[in-house]
Each structure stands twice: as C-alpha cells, then as structure tokens.
Amino acid sequence: MQNTRLNNLLDAIATRLGQWFLNPWRRLSLLIISFLFGFFLGNAVSTTAGQRAELDIVVAGFLVVLTEVTSRIFYSQSFFTRRSLFVDSLNLLKVGFTYSLFLEAFKLGS
Template sequence: MIRTKLSIFFSYFVQNLSSRLYYSLNELTAGLISLLLGFFISTGLSTIPGQTGDWGIIAASLIVAAIELVSKIVYSNKKKYGVRINLLNNLKIGITYGLFVDAFKLGS
C-alpha cells in the first residue's frame, strides 16, 4: 500500500490521540476520586467538631483558612501546574461542596 501524506497524518493523529486520551482518562479518574474523597472528608469535618459544640468556630476558621491557602496556591500564577496541585484543588472543591450540602441538609 502506498503511504501518502494523508495516511501518515492519520496514523500519527490516531497514535497521538490514543496516548493523550489515556493520560487524560487517568487524570480524570484521579480527579474524581479526589473530589469524592473531599466530599467524604467534609462529612467528617462537619460532624466530629460539632459533637462538643464549642469547637465549631475554631474548626470553621481552620477549614476556611486551608481552603483560602489552597486557592491562593492554585490561582496565583497563570502557569500550568502538575497533577498533584490539581488533585489538591479537586479535594478542596469536594470539601466545599460537601459542606454546602450538609448546610442545606441541616437547613431543611
């Protein structure tokens, strides 16, 4: 079979797409696990300090400080960060989302 420029382009495109798709699916899976782990951690963060009743303000201030610190790290520069920073950001998003869901459960 004759190898034309079009066939070379398509073979290169398919190989490149499959390698990028593999890495993006790997990052997507890790990101979803990190998001769900953050949601799980938020359930513990909202129930454990609330048992005594006097640790609520301190726990809330520590959670807000940690979330703001992660946001400062992630969003301070425009450069592309590694997978670990993205996983930390997904964990932060999961914790924030879980706390909002718990607040809506308590409010209803």
C-alpha cells in the same frame, strides 16, 4: 543529595508514577477520586466537629484558612500554564470539601 541506591529507587518510582499519570484517563480518574475524597472529608469533618460543639468556631476558622491557602496556590499560577497534578487534585479536594459543607448546611437548614 548523595547518589545512594535508595535515592535512585525513589527517583525512579517518582518518574514512573509521573509518566503513568500522563495518560488523560488516569489523570481524570485521580482527579475524580480527589473530588470524592474531599466530599467524604467534608461530611466527616462536619459530623465530628459538631458532635461536642465546643470548638466549632476554631475548626471553622481553620478550615476557612485551609481553603483560602489552597485557592491562593491554585489561582496564583497563570491561566494558560499547565498545572501540576498535585495542584489540580488539591483544588478538586477543596471543591469537594466545600460542596459537602454546603450540602450539610442545606440539610441542617431544612
């Protein structure tokens, strides 16, 4: 890419943001927010997808494919290597989403 002012500004912002999230407490807080957002997303998807009950199977299939792709991305790396913040937050988003769907299924089963 060309070395423009906009390109330099975006690179500087990305570098500073990456350095800001190197702090363990900030990283942990972002991961907790990602988990809670996944929980909210699972709750919202289960209520809106079941509203009309026409595309339940298609939505369920799409969500399974999405979670499997996320798992493939997360678990394809070695266990001992340090994962990026994006991959960690994506995995916790998936975990919160799956946990929320399990809780919704338990609520409907009782």
